[in-house]
Amino acid sequence: MSQKLSIPEVNALGYEEFIDRFGGAVEHGRLVAAAAWSARPFLSASDLHFRFCEFLDQLSQAGKEAVLRMYPDLAGKLANSGGLTEESVREHKAAGLDSLSADEHRTLSELNEAYKTKFGFPFVICARENKKDAIIQGLKRRMENDVRTEAVTGVNEVKKICHLRLQDLAEDSTSKM
Ligand SMILES: NC(=O)N[C@H]1NC(=O)NC1=O
Helix, strand or coil: CCCCCCCCCHCCCHHHHHHHCCCCCCCCCCCHHHHCCCCCCEEECHHHHHHHHHHHHHCCCCHHHHHCCCCCCCCCCCHCCCCCCCCHHHHHHHHHHHHHHHHHHHHHHHHHHHHHHHHHCCCCCCCCCCCCHHHHHHHHCCCCCHHHHHHHHHHHHHHHHHHHHHHHHHEECCCCC
């Protein structure tokens, strides 16, 4: 992972460097980072996160669904074929999704497919804040929601994932780690 930047260092980045560095804070989310850059100077790391959230909050239902469609299924095809982003690999490991039993794997795959059939976008949850059992329970519970509630709930999880990814990339203190 590259060295963390202080907020003054983040504020000094040109937009191309900023997008290169923060374009993955939201999965395949270079557009979100490109929008956040307009809000410079950032006052703090939480202000940086707030600007990403601000963009996500103003999206239409279709826009929110589009953001969710950029995320891989947890323990799905991309994970099996080694096609996950570096960030997502770390998050899968944190939740214990890299060591599922055959039964757990089947359960999660079936629930993910049922969820996508109902909503038209994948189930998204912050894997660094949930272990595998909580993820399976969450999937079952959230399956009962309606599509608008689920788009908002999914995007709230995107914000949590983004917050943790940004923490890995930038810090409030002016000195580098
Ligand atoms: N589907 C889904 O939730 N994917 C994600 N969650 C997370 O923490 N990292 C991801 O890639």
